[in-house]
Amino acid sequence: MEKIKVGFLGCGNIGCGVYKLLETYGKEMERNEGVAFQVEKILVRSLNKKRNWDVPAALFTDNAQDVLDNDQIDIVMEFMGGEQPAASYMIRALEKGKTVVTANKMALASHWDEIVSAAREHGAGLYYEASVCGAIPIIRAMNESLQANRISSVMGIINGTTNYILTRMSREGAAYEDVLADAQRLGLAEPDPTADVEGYDAAYKLSILSTLAFHRHVPVEKIYREGITGVTALDVACGREFGLTLKLLAVAKQEDGKIQARVHPTFVPDSHPLAGVSDAFNAVYVDGHACGEMMFYGRGAGDMPTASALVSDLVKAARAKRHQLPAVGDEPCVMADDWSCVHFVRMRAKDEPGVLALVSGKFAEHGVSISSMVQKGDRDERGYVQLIFLTHKASERAVRCALSQMDGSRVSSGSVIRVEGF
Numbered sequence: 123m124e125k126i127k128v129g130f131l132g133c134g135n136i137g138c139g140v141y142k143l144l145e146t147y148g149k150e151m152e153r154n155e156g157v158a159f160q161v162e163k164i165l166v167r168s169l170n171k172k173r174n175w176d177v178p179a180a181l182f183t184d185n186a187q188d189v190l191d192n193d194q195i196d197i198v199m200e201f202m203g204g205e206q207p208a209a210s211y212m213i214r215a216l217e218k219g220k221t222v223v224t225a226n227k228m229a230l231a232s233h234w235d236e237i238v239s240a241a242r243e244h245g246a247g248l249y250y251e252a253s254v255c256g257a258i259p260i261i262r263a264m265n266e267s268l269q270a271n272r273i274s275s276v277m278g279i280i281n282g283t284t285n286y287i288l289t290r291m292s293r294e295g296a297a298y299e300d301v302l303a304d305a306q307r308l309g310l311a312e313p314d315p316t317a318d319v320e321g322y323d324a325a326y327k328l329s330i331l332s333t334l335a336f337h338r339h340v341p342v343e344k345i346y347r348e349g350i351t352g353v354t355a356l357d358v359a360c361g362r363e364f365g366l367t368l369k370l371l372a373v374a375k376q377e378d379g380k381i382q383a384r385v386h387p388t389f390v391p392d393s394h395p396l397a398g399v400s401d402a403f404n405a406v407y408v409d410g411h412a413c414g415e416m417m418f419y420g421r422g423a424g425d426m427p428t429a430s431a432l433v434s435d436l437v438k439a440a441r442a443k444r445h446q447l448p449a450v451g452d453e454p455c456v457m458a459d460d461w462s463c464v465h466f467v468r469m470r471a472k473d474e475p476g477v478l479a480l481v482s483g484k485f486a487e488h489g490v491s492i493s494s495m496v497q498k499g500d501r502d503e504r505g506y507v508q509l510i511f512l513t514h515k516a517s518e519r520a521v522r523c524a525l526s527q528m529d530g531s532r533v534s535s536g537s538v539i540r541v542e543g544f
């Protein structure tokens with residue numbers, strides 16, 4: 123069988139995972155799928171670095187031209203990570219008519235138009251299953267299995283690191299900083315955790331997912347983003363008393379022709395399937411007008427889960443008679459500048475007559491209806507208690523406006539956390 127020549131951009135843990143899969147599973151794949159591959163060249167930063175799989179040194183080069191301008195190579199697999207030079211390399215490969223398979227959500231989300239245009243103009247394939255949620259076949263589902271649907275919402279736990287941290291905070295009542303330090307010790311969080319804990323990683327993935335869901339390019343810079351660094355053990359515990367579990371949720375909805383795309387800490391009812399997604403697992407919950415609600419669940423990161431998606435794309439690319447590019451229109455997407463949801467509001471309030479009337483009065487003035495409320499614990503030494511409100515579905519702007527107008531000497535807002543999934 124004729125072998126399809128493949129070039130790698132990068133050979134870190136994921137690249138080694140892909141090489142290992144091709145080496146150990148290649149014969150079976152040949153038999154099952156009718157395609158065979160040969161790795162021709164691998165671009166690396168350091169030629170002598172020790173790798174976690176025995177990749178022949180003769181394949182390595184530190185010159186990008188050896189992959190990008192190599193006429194032998196049909197398919198370029200990119201797993202160098204980061205925005206540049208990965209994005210430019212992918213564009214150059216596509217311009218040469220080579221198919222690109224990538225795991226790089228940052229480069230793809232940040233250079234979506236240029237990358238997709240290069241593929242379209244040069245008739246090249248672009249495959250990116252591994253860029254969102256590792257092994258979970260959510261891109262394939264969006265592009266193919268759910269084509270007959272008008273999708274109204276996508277809600278996902280699409281960052282494993284933050285899900286691990288929030289799961290442990292919830293189980294153990296531990297503080298954010300303690301769990302983060304532990305996760306870093308265990309290698310489950312990066313030494314610089316910013317991309318994960320501030321929601322950047324999830325925003326890149328949500329940009330790709332919502333673009334496919336709504337057939338409009340949803341630029342990453344238009345996504346509202348709030349990380350988990352401000353989450354307190356007290357909020358997690360208070361949420362539990364209301365039957366709520368805290369997650370870093372990526373939410374995209376289409377309502378009245380406008381798109382909301384946001385990443386923020388979110389409570390979900392304990393009975394919601396997303397509440398049961400623990401530790402570093404990922405899940406995406408989709409609602410389509412024909413298919414109804416469904417959830418995709420699995421490992422969203424890690425060398426072999428990511429390699430699984432990459433090799434699957436490689437096989438799909440090799441077998442494609444015609445490459446399918448994202449079904450995304452040219453019209454700009456209209457983003458919503460406000461949205462409605464249930465809000466969890468925790469505040470510190472003076473325990474004296476009239477304070478509840480003040481809070482409920484301000485909420486009422488702004489059309490925010492209260493669904494339930496508890497006063498927690500004893501007064502502190504200054505006479506304050508914790509009040510926790512759950513609103514009915516209310517405009518975010520109205521909730522913020524009401525809170526900003528409450529007498530600061532009697533109440534101070536501790537946290538406002540959105541609640542989804544009712």
Ligand code: HSE
Nearest residue numbers: 280281282283318423
């Ligand atoms: N750092 C990501 C996560 C994996 O924690 O899910 C790569 O996107």
